[in-house]
Every structure is written in structure tokens, then in C-alpha cells.
Amino acid sequence: MIKRIGILTSGGDAPGMNAAIRAIVLTASVSNIDVIGFHHGFNGLLESDYQRLLPQHVAHIIHQGGTMLKSARCAQLHTAEGARQAATVLEELELDALIVIGGDGSFRGALAIANYYQGQIMGIPGTIDNDIDGTDFTIGFATAIDTALDTIDKIRDTAEAFERIFLIELMGRHSGYISLSAGIAAGAEQIICPEFGILQPHNIKALLAPIQRAQLMRGSSSYIIVVAENSYPAGTSALAEKISEALGIECRACILGHIQRGGSPVGADRILATKLGAFAVEQLLDGAHLMMAGEVHQKPVLYPLINTGEKKKQLDPYLVRWQQNIASD
Numbered sequence: 001m002i003k004r005i006g007i008l009t010s011g012g013d014a015p016g017m018n019a020a021i022r023a024i025v026l027t028a029s030v031s032n033i034d035v036i037g038f039h040h041g042f043n044g045l046l047e048s049d050y051q052r053l054l055p056q057h058v059a060h061i062i063h064q065g066g067t068m069l070k071s072a073r074c075a076q077l078h079t080a081e082g083a084r085q086a087a088t089v090l091e092e093l094e095l096d097a098l099i100v101i102g103g104d105g106s107f108r109g110a111l112a113i114a115n116y117y118q119g120q121i122m123g124i125p126g127t128i129d130n131d132i133d134g135t136d137f138t139i140g141f142a143t144a145i146d147t148a149l150d151t152i153d154k155i156r157d158t159a160e161a162f163e164r165i166f167l168i169e170l171m172g173r174h175s176g177y178i179s180l181s182a183g184i185a186a187g188a189e190q191i192i193c194p195e196f197g198i199l200q201p202h203n204i205k206a207l208l209a210p211i212q213r214a215q216l217m218r219g220s221s222s223y224i225i226v227v228a229e230n231s232y233p234a235g236t237s238a239l240a241e242k243i244s245e246a247l248g249i250e251c252r253a254c255i256l257g258h259i260q261r262g263g264s265p266v267g268a269d270r271i272l273a274t275k276l277g278a279f280a281v282e283q284l285l286d287g288a289h290l291m292m293a294g295e296v297h298q299k300p301v302l303y304p305l306i307n308t309g310e311k312k313k314q315l316d317p318y319l320v321r322w323q324q325n326i327a328s329d
């Protein structure tokens with residue numbers, strides 16, 4: 001019998017985390033389950049910093065980016081002592097279950113706590129990066145794409161006016177989901193992702209040749225390359241300088257950064273977050289433990305937390321092939 005659930009948001013915040021919190025609280029309320037929310041990710045758990053969450057507390061948050069519970073990274077949880085301490089707090093507060101909304105790092109944190117905690121643990125995938133196995137999409141990804149797209153479209157205008165090359169760096173840590181999707185939707189001439197191999201300074205010919213071909217075919221015009229962060233060891237600005245030098249054409253870099261994490265969640269993220277929040281509570285009531293609530297082919301599914309960080313999920317192979325064909329043409 002589950003009577004009390006603890007929830008927290010951890011790691012990079014993602015638009016839609018609030019919608020997930022709301023869905024958890026409303027679903028739990030229907031079953032007379034108390035919910036408490038820890039502040040600042042696992043830090044709030046270690047410090048017993050929390051608030052009770054009632055339906056009125058989550059009434060008007062579905063449209064807000066960020067997370068009402070705040071998020072953080074927490075170094076202490078990397079130690080066995082930290083994990084033990086977290087479990088002690090959960091037991092002291094008589095929590096029957098813990099729901100962690102975050103990325104695969106946060107899920108590893110949840111698994112560490114599970115070594116010492118008797119209650120149930122559930123994960124909900126919340127990260128703009130979409131780099132979690134066991135779910136087609138993570139909460140926040142769809143919004144991040146639209147935010148990136150809005151900016152790339154604007155850069156296209158100025159790039160076209162000056163007939164410049166632009167490198168636009170998008171987030172993703174070590175994955176290219178955001179870059180591939182936003183790059184395709186923006187009509188970028190090239191997309192560079194870690195999945196395609198890391199570019200080295202001595203080996204950027206493959207990147208320059210299509211630019212030169214485009215110059216020959218259509219004359220001077222704008223040329224946009226979307227670059228996933230961590231694709232070029234010296235950084236995207238250094239890559240822009242290298243291209244300018246090599247081609248004698250002005251090349252500018254725009255690092256989009258944390259703007260991609262903010263903003264009101266788009267409809268798809270609100271719906272996904274609501275579905276996964278509700279499903280997580282229902283599955284806890286059915287006894288699920290050490291699982292992530294994900295969505296595959298539009299159906300809610302459970303996926304073992306332990307497998308969520310295996311990085312088996314691939315970039316859409318159809319889009320990758322198409323993009324590489326048009327870039328090399």
C-alpha cells in the first residue's frame with residue numbers, strides 16, 4: 001500500500017518538468033496518496049528540504065518552463081555515504097516511493113539510493129537531450145527543438161543578407177538528437193554530431209568540400225552548419241575561424257546555450273509529461289520498482305532504470321542518411 005510519495009527534479013531542467021509534477025500530484029490525490037517534493041534535486045533529499053504538494057500548489061504550472069521544485073546536480077550522491085543518507089531521509093519521512101524526474105545521471109543516482117532504501121523507485125525521463133534509452137522522446141526535447149528552430153530561422157535571415165557561413169552550436173552534451181532534428185527542420189546545409197565522429201583540426205576537408213561545391217553551384221549565399229556541442233575539440237568558435245581561414249569566406253559562430261532549456265513547454269511536451277507523470281504513479285501502485293516510465297510508439301511503457309543509460313537509442317537512420325546524401329551532393 002502506497003501512502004506517501006516523494007518526488008524531485010534533477011540534472012538539467014527541461015520544459016515540461018512542471019507538467020509532470022502536476023500530473024503526479026493530481027493522479028496521487030485521486031488515490032489519496034500524499035506527495036512531497038524535494039527542492040534542488042537530490043540536495044533537497046539529503047538536507048530534508050521539501051514541501052508538501054497538494055493539487056492547489058500545481059494548479060497553474062503546466063505552461064511554465066523550469067521546475068517549481070528547482071533542479072541541481074549533487075556531488076554528494078556520488079558517494080556511498082550520500083546514497084545511504086538519502087535513503088535514511090526517505091525512511092524517516094515514511095515515504096513508500098520516490099519518483100525522480102531527470103536524465104540518465106539522475107537515474108544512476110536513484111539506483112545508488114536503491115541500495116539502501118526499502119521503498120519503490122521510479123524514473124521519469126526529463127532532459128532536453130533525448131538521450132535516454134527506453135523512451136522515444138524525453139520531456140523537454142520537443143520544446144528545445146522549437147526554440148533552436150526559432151533562432152536558426154533568424155540567423156538564416158542575417159546569414160543570407162551577408163552571404164555568410166554560420167555555425168550554430170546546439171546542446172546535447174554528447175548526443176546529436178537536438179542537432180539532427182533542429183538542423184533538418186531548419187534546412188541546415190550540414191549537421192555535425194558526435195555520432196558522426198569527432199572532427200579534428202587536421203581533418204575538416206570533408207566539411208569544407210560541400211561548402212565549396214555549394215559556392216560553385218549557387219554562387220555566394222548563406223550556408224548554415226548546425227554543430228552539436230562537443231563535436232570539435234577546440235570548440236565551435238575555433239572551428240568557425242578555421243573555416244574562415246581555409247575558405248576566405250566570413251564564417252561566424254553562434255552558441256545557443258541555455259536558451260534551449262527555457263521557455264514554455266510546447267503541447268507535445270505537456271502531453272508527454274502528463275502521460276508519464278500519471279503512468280508513473282499508476283505503475284507504482286501496481287508494484288513497479290526500479291523502472292522508468294517512458295513512451296514507445298505513443299504507448300506508455302516501463303523500462304528498467306538500470307538500462308536507461310546504455311546509449312543504444314540511435315539517431316533516426318532515415319534522416320541521417322538523407323541529410324548526409326544532400327550534404328555530399
Ligand SMILES: Nc1ncnc2c1ncn2[C@@H]1O[C@H](COP(=O)(O)OP(=O)(O)O)[C@@H](O)[C@H]1O
Pocket residue numbers: 010011012042072073074075076077078079102103104105106107108109110112127
Ligand atoms: N553514478 C552516479 N551515482 C550517484 N549519483 C549520480 C551518478 N550519476 C549522476 N548522479 C546524480 O544525478 C545528478 C544529475 O546527473 P547529471 O548526469 O548531471 O544529469 P542528468 O540526470 O540530466 O543526466 C548528479 O549531480 C548526481 O547527483
Ligand SMILES: O=P(O)(O)OC[C@H]1O[C@](O)(COP(=O)(O)O)[C@@H](O)[C@@H]1O
Pocket residue numbers: 011012013103104105126127128129171172173174229261
Ligand atoms: O547547465 P549545465 O550544468 O551547464 O549543463 C549543460 C548540459 O545540460 C544539458 O542542457 C542537459 O543535460 P542533462 O539533462 O543530461 O543534464 C546538456 O545539453 C548540456 O550539455
